[in-house]
Amino acid sequence: MTDSTPDQVTTITVGGLDPYDVTIGRGLVARIADQIGTKATKVLIVHAPTLGAQANIIRDSLLSRYEVLLAEVPDAEAAKRIEVAAFCWQVMGQTDFTRTDAVIGLGGGATTDLAGFVAATWLRGVPLIQVPTTVLGMVDAAIGGKTGINTAEGKNLVGAFYAPSAVLVDLDLLDSLGRNEILAGSAEIVKAGFIAVPEILDIYEADVDRAVDPTTPEFRRLIELAIGMKARVVGADFKESGLRETLNYGHTLAHAIEHAERYSWRHGAAVSVGMVFAAELSRITGSLSDAAVDRHRRILESLTLPTTYPLGRWKTLLATMQRDKKTRAGMLRFIVLDDIAKPSVLTGPEESLLFAAYAEIGV
Numbered sequence: 001m002t003d004s005t006p007d008q009v010t011t012i013t014v015g016g017l018d019p020y021d022v023t024i025g026r027g028l029v030a031r032i033a034d035q036i037g038t039k040a041t042k043v044l045i046v047h048a049p050t051l052g053a054q055a056n057i058i059r060d061s062l063l064s065r066y067e068v069l070l071a072e073v074p075d076a077e078a079a080k081r082i083e084v085a086a087f088c089w090q091v092m093g094q095t096d097f098t099r100t101d102a103v104i105g106l107g108g109g110a111t112t113d114l115a116g117f118v119a120a121t122w123l124r125g126v127p128l129i130q131v132p133t134t135v136l137g138m139v140d141a142a143i144g145g146k147t148g149i150n151t152a153e154g155k156n157l158v159g160a161f162y163a164p165s166a167v168l169v170d171l172d173l174l175d176s177l178g179r180n181e182i183l184a185g186s187a188e189i190v191k192a193g194f195i196a197v198p199e200i201l202d203i204y205e206a207d208v209d210r211a212v213d214p215t216t217p218e219f220r221r222l223i224e225l226a227i228g229m230k231a232r233v234v235g236a237d238f239k240e241s242g243l244r245e246t247l248n249y250g251h252t253l254a255h256a257i258e259h260a261e262r263y264s265w266r267h268g269a270a271v272s273v274g275m276v277f278a279a280e281l282s283r284i285t286g287s288l289s290d291a292a293v294d295r296h297r298r299i300l301e302s303l304t305l306p307t308t309y310p311l312g313r314w315k316t317l318l319a320t321m322q323r324d325k326k327t328r329a330g331m332l333r334f335i336v337l338d339d340i341a342k343p344s345v346l347t348g349p350e351e352s353l354l355f356a357a358y359a360e361i362g363v
Helices: 030-037 049-062 082-094 109-124 135-141 181-195 197-207 217-236 242-250 251-260 268-286 288-303 311-323 350-361
Strands: 001-006 009-013 018-026 040-047 067-072 102-107 126-131 148-150 154-161 164-170 333-339 344-345
Touching: 009 109, 009 217, 009 251, 018 217, 030 049, 030 126, 030 164, 040 049, 040 082, 040 109, 040 251, 049 067, 049 102, 049 109, 067 082, 082 109, 082 148, 102 109, 109 126, 109 154, 126 135, 135 181, 135 217, 154 251, 181 197, 181 242, 181 268, 181 288, 181 333, 197 268, 197 288, 242 251, 242 333, 251 268, 251 311, 251 333, 268 288, 268 333, 268 344, 268 350, 311 350
Parallel strands: 018 164, 040 067, 040 102, 102 126, 126 164
Antiparallel strands: 001 009, 009 018, 148 154, 333 344
């Protein structure tokens, strides 16, 4: 359900057993106390280092109602380690954090993944409010209740499904975000276009500069379309028993690339390469047209995102994919496209087919 109000606040409800609202607009951080409610006495703000000033603004706005704790965590994927989660648990334990107290995740996708995992595991679950500050976080990581940390063996192998109480998508937080971050985050929006919402692809093709400008109606429309798509999918399939698996389009190879690059690549850059690989695999094993594969490259390259990866890294990537959490009964699973907005699951493809697809993106 989507409801737009005259003051340009859009509310998208994520259904399921534990429904919650994703609120999209400007100036929403100032309303965060309304989301915390009256049962909490303590609030833990988990934030990235670059967001210390914003965390302090939020803390100051809440001090009249709550005891506010700050937990600064490392930037990007370095935050998603068990040692960092243990640091947050230590802060909570030393301050007698109870089951009615609340955690706020303030940052990009890695920060909200960590904050969600901390909230899900402390006392088996405390209220969680996600305040994503990047495009990637807004349209993907903060929505859907997937939380987790990385291990030496791979990305997000330890985690929990845990729905937030609310998600605040405050577009003001993007005003200082670098263009490269906006472009990288756009990969997840493009993914939504290819698997479910072709209007997204049309908007990028019509004027890519307006599509990546946070001040334009086109940009906001893209954010709302991507969030609406994810809300529908996770509302119907919270624990990824069916439909939600389609959101993994491009992600099996992407996670292997991130691991190979020791998480120095932006997630969106890896997903971009992963989607072109998945498109090539779709063409080789199914019915995806050459034109649809070319459309992947054209849109992603218009966003200056990578669409190739070194050919000589294939064996390393394959070994990592075989450990991926999306593998079942020892068989690799890939989301492929029968056509634009028609995803399906390819189970256990021969390695020769996988390499043939990879050879199309290898350099």
